[in-house]
Amino acid sequence: MSESPESPEREIFHLLRAVTVAYGLRQAAFASENGLHPTDVRALICLLDAERAGTDATPGALGTELGLNSAGTTAVIDRLERLGHLSRVRDPRDRRRVLLRVDDRAKELGWAYFGPLIHRTEALLRGFDATEAAAIDRFLHGVRDILADDERGADT
Template sequence: MARERQLELVHLLRAVTVDFDLAAGRFAARNGLHATDLRALIALLDAGRAGVPATPGRLGRELGLRSASTTALLDRLEGLGHIRRERDPGDRRRVLLTVDENAIALGEAFFGSLIDGVIAAAGELDDVGIATVRRFLLSVRDVARDHADGEHPSDPGEIRG
């Protein structure tokens, strides 16, 4: 019985992921962005919130892109006015990436009601519930990252029929 309840969580997470992905796809399509463009903007915003300097190399590693693909991505986002490249004042050899305020406003206009809805849902939880959900989501994120990095026991390519 416990496994059935746990599998239900897996299926609910998958459904949430699909719904978030569909919303992201609509936003990207409306704004002339590729899926990778949107992932890049999210990664840059996350870096800013975490106080981590966003550089082209870091972004490329995070998105799994080679240098030339990262450059093309940044050229595209800069051309659309969504990011700025600026020299690091502490190391003029290094380029820092910043998401433009207009791109942030565009994202807030589209995703604001979604964010508000998630905040309202979280508002129904007490501090212990929030802490439990947070621990669970961080663990799930780590499992997903490990899987994406190839740290999983079986690979569909290895399955023989």
């Protein structure tokens, strides 16, 4: 039985999947080389994303983002703090609240490993015109939203 040719949309989906698998492997290698658990790397990414967005990073928000319960979140935070990658600081607006900050050492470690990939990807994107770049941006945001909807159990 021969397979029928796949639609261009399905081929793009498979390519996106291949990219995410390759990037996941890169993250796992980074974790392994630096004595981290893969969840630690995901936690650092979540915290850096919050920092870029100007959003307070709290243990509760991190746990929600990672899909961990309170004990699991505490274990990740404790491990990252012990390794010198993370600090707990008091919220200056509400001293009862704890905020999480990625330490400069972790940022430097990440840039040393992922910086060349980031720079090469940025160079690739500069090869697209504004309309193409907007389409890529719209597509990736759309896929992210579909995944978030799926995670929440939204109907298709």
